Amino acid sequence: MNDPFIALEKAVGEAGWITGDDQAPFLREWRNQYHGKAAAVVCPANTAEVATVMRICHEHGIAVVPQSGNTGLCGGAAPDASGSQIILSLRRMRRIREIDAANFTMTVEAGCVLADIQQAASQVHRLFPLSLAAEGSCMIGGNLATNAGGTNVLRYGNARDLALGLEVVLADGRIWNGLTGLRKDNSRYDLRDLFIGSEGTLGIITAAVLKLFPLPRQTATALLACENPEQAIRLLGQLREASGDSLTGCELMNRESLRMATEHIPGCSDPFGVTYPWYLLVELSSAQPGHLLRSILEQVLESALEEGALPDGVLAESTEQARRLWRLRESIPEGQVKAGASIKHDVSVPVSKVPAFLHEATALMEAEIQGVRVCAFGHVGDGNIHFNLSVPEGGDGQRFMAHREACNRLVHDLVNTMGGSFAAEHGIGQLKVAELERYRDAVELELMRSIKRAMDPAGILNPGKILRRPED
Numbered sequence: 405m406n407d408p409f410i411a412l413e414k415a416v417g418e419a420g421w422i423t424g425d426d427q428a429p430f431l432r433e434w435r436n437q438y439h440g441k442a443a444a445v446v447c448p449a450n451t452a453e454v455a456t457v458m459r460i461c462h463e464h465g466i467a468v469v470p471q472s473g474n475t476g477l478c479g480g481a482a483p484d485a486s487g488s489q490i491i492l493s494l495r496r497m498r499r500i501r502e503i504d505a506a507n508f509t510m511t512v513e514a515g516c517v518l519a520d521i522q523q524a525a526s527q528v529h530r531l532f533p534l535s536l537a538a539e540g541s542c543m544i545g546g547n548l549a550t551n552a553g554g555t556n557v558l559r560y561g562n563a564r565d566l567a568l569g570l571e572v573v574l575a576d577g578r579i580w581n582g583l584t585g586l587r588k589d590n591s592r593y594d595l596r597d598l599f600i601g602s603e604g605t606l607g608i609i610t611a612a613v614l615k616l617f618p619l620p621r622q623t624a625t626a627l628l629a630c631e632n633p634e635q636a637i638r639l640l641g642q643l644r645e646a647s648g649d650s651l652t653g654c655e656l657m658n659r660e661s662l663r664m665a666t667e668h669i670p671g672c673s674d675p676f677g678v679t680y681p682w683y684l685l686v687e688l689s690s691a692q693p694g695h696l697l698r699s700i701l702e703q704v705l706e707s708a709l710e711e712g713a714l715p716d717g718v719l720a721e722s723t724e725q726a727r728r729l730w731r732l733r734e735s736i737p738e739g740q741v742k743a744g745a746s747i748k749h750d751v752s753v754p755v756s757k758v759p760a761f762l763h764e765a766t767a768l769m770e771a772e773i774q775g776v777r778v779c780a781f782g783h784v785g786d787g788n789i790h791f792n793l794s795v796p797e798g799g800d801g802q803r804f805m806a807h808r809e810a811c812n813r814l815v816h817d818l819v820n821t822m823g824g825s826f827a828a829e830h831g832i833g834q835l836k837v838a839e840l841e842r843y844r845d846a847v848e849l850e851l852m853r854s855i856k857r858a859m860d861p862a863g864i865l866n867p868g869k870i871l872r873r874p875e876d
Contacts, residue, residue, distance in 0.1 A: 408464040412446055412490070415456040420447040420496060430491050433482045434475055438834060440483035442469070445491045451571060451579060451610045457492060458608070459577030467864045468492050470604035472514060472546030475538040477750070478833025480550065480603045480869050489867075494545050497610060500524050508616040509568060509585045514545025514609050521614070530616040533560040533652075537734050545609045551601035553829030555733075558785035559652040559689075560617070562829070564600045571611035572599050575860040585613050598855065603831055604866040606859040618691035623652075624698040625687045625726035626705065629680035629716040633759035633784075636684045639708060640755070640785060643686060646704050650697060653687040654785030655733045656758075661781040664739035664794070665732050672735050673728075675718045684784070685733050687726070736781050740794055745801030746779070747808050749791040749815045753824035758784055761822055765791055768814045773807050775799065788828040791815060816843065832870045840870065 413421045422430070422445035432439045443466075448454045461468050467489040471481040483489045497515035504510065505528045512521055518539040525532040536542060536554040546552075548570070552563045560566065569584035582596055599607050630636045636656050643651050659681050665672045688697040701719065708714035720726035740746050753761045766778050775796030782789040793811060795804040816826040816839060826839050841849065856863075856871055867873050 408460050408466060409444060411460050412444065412457060415460065416446045416448050416453055420449060420453070421445075422447065422493075427491075430471060430474065430493060431483065433477075433479050435477060438479035438482035440485055440489075441487035442483045442489055442491045443487060445493055447493045447496045449496045451497075451573065454492070454494075454497075454573045454608060454610055455577045455579050457490075457577075458573050458575060461490065461864055462576045462862060465862060465864065466490060467867050468608075469866055470494070470545075470549070470608045472543035472549070473517070473538070473541050474546075475542040476546065476550060476833060477748075477830040478827075478835040480831055480833030480866070481546065482834070484868060492608065494543065494608075494610070497545075501611065503528055503530075504585060505530060505616070507585050509613050510616060511583060511585075511611060511613050512544055513611045514543060514548075516544050518542050518544060518547060525616050526619065529619050531619045532566070532614060532616055534563060534566055537737065544612060544614070548600050548609050548612055549603050550831040551829070553783065553786070553788060555653045555655065555783060557783055557788070557829075558654055559649075564597065566615050567596065567600060567612050568615060569613040570596050570599055570609055572607040572609055574607050575862065575865050579610075580607070583611060583613050598859070601831070603833065603869050605856060605870050606865065608865075620652075620689035621691055621693045622695060622697050623687060623689045623726065624701040625685075625720040625729055626701055627675060627718045627729045627732070628684040628686065628705070628714060629676060630682040630684055631680070631715060633682060633762050635713060636682060636784060637755065637759060638713065639684060639686075639704070642704050642708070643688070643701070647688050647697060647700050650688045650690050650700075651686065651785065652689040653685065655685040655782065656784035656789070657683045657685065657733060657736065657781040658762075658778065659683075660777050660794075661736045661740070661779045661792075662732060664743050664779060665735040666739075668739040668742040669735040671728075672732055672739075675729070676716060678716075680715060685729060687730075733781070736779070737790075740779050740792060743777070743779075744795040744799075745804050746795070747793040747805065747811050749793075749812070749826075750788070750828050750830040751791055751815065751819045751824055751826055752786070752788045752828035753819060753822045755784070755787045757822045757824070758787060758789065761789070761818065761824070762791075765815055765818055768818065769793055769811060772810060772814065773804065783829075787824070812839075834869060837868070837870065837872050841872070 494515040497513040777794040
């Protein structure tokens with residue numbers, strides 16, 4: 405068959421072939437910052453169809469942009485403007501192949517929505533702990549391809565730590581079946597870790613064996629007021645020690661970020677009668693029954709209050725109140741959108757350096773942009789801070805965004821001097837290709853390029869993402 409597009413349409417059938425105006429939802433990432441064109445959108449129904457699509461594209465030199473839920477933040481799943489690429493959407497591959505409760509594993513296809521995986525695990529009294537704001541629409545293939553983080557990393561790790569095995573379709577259409585449920589296996593190179601976090605540039609993840617955990621039977625949640633980030637870090641350490649490392653979530657929010665949630669998002673309200681500079685949302689959980697964790701949390705907070713190390717705190721008295729406290733944290737990104745133009749930084753530094761970073765970065769931004777609103781929040785338990793900036797009250801958004809490159813350089817340079825990362829959990833995509841080249845070691849970059857050439861010699865897998873294309 406000479407026309408590759410006729411062959412592609414035949415490979416996925418009418419239900420998996422999308423052209424014309426129906427492509428629109430696939431052509432831009434959800435923040436609307438990256439737009440592109442595609443020759444077609446193909447939606448394979450199974451791994452064999454993915455393999456057929458890749459064989460055809462490899463033979464004809466057609467570039468492929470893998471896409472799951474399209475909820476990424478760095479343009480990693482958006483096509484370029486050429487109109488020559490195809491988007492390979494995994495949304496039809498939503499089968500949960502197996503749940504092995506005794507082995508604490510489940511095998512799922514890449515198009516499974518994260519919330520559906522969580523629910524399926526819960527039905528067999530197990531927990532899949534990956535939790536993101538977009539969990540109702542993001543898909544596990546994209547979670548793994550970007551090594552997603554989220555709110556439970558402190559206790560359970562990133563997506564990489566939650567996958568035991570993968571099934572991957574390679575650039576030439578071959579299938580690597582690494583779907584193992586083993587926790588100990590030193591019989592080979594760990595190929596799994598090549599693909600997790602590679603954003604579809606080395607292969608297309610089609611299925612995964614995920615780790616499960618016992619369902620929590622007790623939780624204790626509190627929102628703590630802090631005078632400064634140093635207090636928050638001390639409380640983090642005290643809670644980890646006192647609870648036997650049962651701290652599941654630990655989220656830091658400055659006053660501006662909390663204000664954006666309470667002012668712009670219905671159902672969000674400040675539980676304190678007065679305002680504080682910083683807030684720490686903490687949650688402890690355990691599979692053991694009882695109320696021990698609540699007692700531990702109360703003891704740590706009472707001690708901190710007596711010592712003057714904690715200005716105030718609200719301990720959730722019910723599951724509903726805990727949900728309301730979490731809603732404050734989860735509503736910050738939407739609140740910032742409604743507050744106007746913003747410049748975002750997804751960075752990480754060692755936990756011990758979080759206070760210094762926040763103080764120094766805030767001073768740099770206030771010197772760069774008069775009246776800037778610093779919206780700093782994130783997963784302080786693992787050192788990941790979303791250090792975002794919002795346009796000054798009444799300011800011009802376009803003029804504000806003209807500072808983006810200067811702000812990025814100041815923030816990322818500071819993070820680099822502290823031994824941190826300019827890409828903590830959102831990946832590289834298109835957004836941070838130049839940053840990768842600026843901050844990573846030349847030897848490391850060449851190793852990455854060598855792996856890319858070996859795995860995808862024709863350069864058809866998600867070109868221009870993570871690594872610059874040779875022609876660019």
